[in-house]
Amino acid sequence: MEELYDEAEHWQLNTGEETIHAKRMKGKWRSYKWYANSFWLILFLGPYLRWGDRQAVLFDIPNRQFHIFGVTILPQDFWMLSLTLLFFAILLAVVTALAGRIWCGFFCFQTVWTDIYAWIEDKLEGAPQKRRKLDKAPWNVNKIRIKLTKHLLWLVIGFLTGISFVAWFVDAFQLWADLVSFTLGSTAIISIALFTVGTYVLAGFLREQTCFWLCPYARIQAVMIDNTTVVPTYDFHRGEPRGRVKKGVSEEERTTGDCVDCNQCIAVCPTGVDIRHGQQEGCIMCALCIDACDSVMKKLGRPTGLIRYESLDALNGKESRPLLKRPRVWVYSIIMTAALLGIGYGMSTLDALEIKVIHSRQPLFVLQSDGSIQNKYTLKILNKMTGDIPAKISISGIDGAILVDADLVTTARHGKVTPRTVFVRVPKKLLKQETTPIIFHVEGQLGEELLKAQRESIFIGPRY
Template sequence: MSNEIPVKQIDPSSDPSDKNNKSGTVELYASRKKIYVKEVKEGFFQRIRNVSLLVLMGMYFLFVWLTLDGQPLIHFDLPAREFHLYGLTLYPKDFFLLSGLLIIAAFGLFFITTLFGRVWCGYTCPQTVWTFIFMWVEERIEGSRNKRMKLDKSPRSTQKVVKKSLKHTAWLLIALATGLTFVGYFYPIRELIADLFTLQANGWAYFWVGFFTLATYLNAGWMREQVCLYMCPYARFQSVMFDPDTRVVSYDPNRGEPRGGRKKDADPAELGLGDCIDCGQCVQVCPTGIDIRDGLQYECIGCALCIDACDEVMDKMNYPRGLIRYTTENELEGKPSKLMRPRTFGYGAVLALMTGAIVFVLATRVPAQLDVLKDRGAPFGFNGQGRVENSYTLKIANMTEVPQTFNISVSGMEGIQLLTNTQVTVDSGENRALPTVVDVDPETITQSNNIIRFRITSETDESLIIETESRFVGPTR
């Protein structure tokens, strides 16, 4: 029996849509054809997007101005190597927490994708959010889809120059606000704005504000769907997370085909037609310019604008809604569909495990740290009073937002005492090394190796108490 896999030769030049391709080559990038997106003013999914857009943009532009106990609510202080997040200060030693958060974000995305496809792209992706803002501005200034198409085709005139200038000015102002806000999470926003406009900021501040302003303007104003199609890796690897039970935006060909125009009161069954009237509204509202009726395509960002547009047409025709809807491949084929599958359970389990671990670490995280290092020189010595002494280095880290004054004590042996400072002040974020000497009456030493405990107690926060064990070495009688 032959095990050969049948192979079919495909000649690109035979593609009727590519009549000029004589060499048989395939272009991996197509020149951009401007997409004129029709605005969807009403619709269930459009209302969800409007709410998510307002919430996300409100958080982005507002949180940079908020403070907590005199510190910015969110501040990535790179020179000081401190990261302030909602009253919590993280340091480079807490890098594993950042790694954990990135893992949670990744598996959260995988988990949602197996269930509902690219809903992240359609509702919360920054590229989508800013693109929709820019399109809204374009609609307000240049008019509806047909008016914008007519304006672009018209010869240069005063009206055209004014509208284009207003649009690009508005885009640049939004992009500038975006760039200032982003840099404001690294350079306190109040200081940033004052320093920028008084020319006191360093060159890097101007560079990064300009960089993110230009990036926002180009990505959301000019490139738009090109970012999703060619630059975003998620569009390419999302297919490995899809299966026949993934709920995605889909057209129902069993109900819609064959397509065709008809009068409102006509019975499609008598005409031999499906419910799709071939109005093209689903294509006109698509921000990536695809026809959802051609089936699942990687360009689809799951924004569901085509669902709202189609439902509006179905309402006008007195047809049931849902010709285009969130559904699964199995449901379209009349098969049962499962919400939770082994893959979903796997992603969900890892997500829950990592989330629980991060919550536990943060809940049990002590805002100070005490490490005790025994002197590696002589194991012990005798001082002028005839007492046995050991030398240590105490390393005290203050991971709170304010300076802490710590009282230092030692216990574990009869008559043990500190010969050096019993109090130290450690600034916020400081890791202080403090040489320390401890002595004991030799008459009380019963063994050469003894367990002792160092304790630091904060005067600023009485609940902040840290203890660490060490060893006291002395002669035996």
């Protein structure tokens, strides 16, 4: 224990004036954090996944269409995107209400990138005490070499983050080809530069200050967390009165609680929080203090869990209300289910080819010299595929109806709405009423795939 107390002498609480050099320690929660960090590999590897002849997930802003595997989403379907965002916002609220800032502690890109930057720093500069010493040391060749390597690595990660972000919006392989041939467009260059600098500054320098001062989520989480939320909590019943381990005093003789005031929980905290003061805004709930305290307890032969995931109610011996008796859980569940149903409906009704029919109002109909009645329509054919489709138009629903120039094929341009004006003629004697339902069909072949769409409209004749 002596070496831990020595270290504690040099430990300071975070006041925002100094860089926090958190100690890195192995443990169960540290491993979980690495697993969670690896979630972000999706950002780096995702753009290289192919689907047929194109990128599997491509947010093609210039052509205003999103490709997600076999599905193409055009601006007309963006309401689904709103539902998806709503679903994840509520999911975040549910997770926060139940288990605190899991997102902050384990998944948020700010904390994940900061953690990776700090890991590089730890590998190059050593443990926190060495790092602080190096910061204060005068510049010499060794310090320049270490600092230069660290900042270069940070910049490389920032640059790769920028490239990976942009690769979701353009073809990833083409992006690299343009990059190595120095033919990148200005938008891509500016985006990559902004991401490189942003990542470097936020993860390398601002670190936990971003959570304190810039992130709005840190502010609003207070209304989502209550006494029933299970979060990393210091068991003050067991820990207090805290007191240092005294030589010659056996476990049976001691009059202090289990906390030995070693400050290890603060030493590993990436935001410099002392969790023994209760829940605080600065705590991102990464649970690393649990690992630190457990390792101390194991060394002393005391039970682990002095800091553990626990709700305040449970800590105070109150019975926690069952989940289904909490109105909040019901409200969240209803909104999430509604959002999921909406997304499911949208996905199941997404067609590769869509048709809209607008009946001309002026005039409603024209009497032809051969005695037939003619109606004019504007068809809008939406092609969500990646290639142009030769679309054939036909009608049904009225016996004897003729589509003028029916053999003409319209090229439905990919990712666009193609308008086409058509005329339908029906011999007057075949019309039995003023308005008769008529169905427009559009059919086209793209490769092996036969695509079809239809839309009902009305045919208008004179009054009877």
